[in-house]
Amino acid sequence: GMVPYNELNVANPVSFALQLVHQNWIAGLLSVGALAGMTTMMISMIYGSSRLVYATGRDGLLPRLLGQLEGPHRSPKNALIVVTIFIALLGGFVPLDQLTNLVNMGTLFAFGLISLGVIPLRRRTDIPGNGFKVPGYPVIPIISVIACVYLISTLSLETWIGSAIWFAIGLIIYFSYGMQHSKLAE
Structure with missing residues (x-):
């Protein structure tokens, strides 16, 4: 009800509406929260996707290098690196x-x-x-x-x-x- 609905076709409608009613500090706080949420989502996607790439590499559907576990924590280091680069490129472009x-x-x-x-x-x-x-x-x-x-x-x-x-x-x-x-x- 703060802003006509036809003006809210933007990526950040709540923050945008708050800026239009001169509540910039709350809009900024919401933007920081959204950034933290997107960062958390990206990290979750990296970990989840790296496990998927690891399992696919382990089964031989991708190069076996991606299906190896390394280090004391037995993590899929190669899969993590590949997925991180891939998601960073997608996120950037x-x-x-x-x-x-x-x-x-x-x-x-x-x-x-x-x-x-x-x-x-x-x-x-x-x-x-x-x-x-x-x-x-x-x-x-x-x-x-x-x-x-x-x-x-x-x-x-x-x-x-x-x-x-x-x-x-x-x-x-x-x-x-x-x-x-x-x-x-x-």
């Missing part, structure tokens, strides 16, 4: 709104696949405890898949095109390197 949309697409796609994967895991007899348990089976996994598909469908065409390019790059890496070097191929 891709606009934040486009990067956010790509992350949203990837996350929703992954959650949808995981939710879908829960359904056959329930019937697996080789998993201790008579399969993978999830509350509200199979309703919750199905609702989760539907919600992810709906949210993906609301993303912009630009996000769909960018995601298609990233998925194509992933498929090229898989078919040109991963298939021949994977542990499964051995």
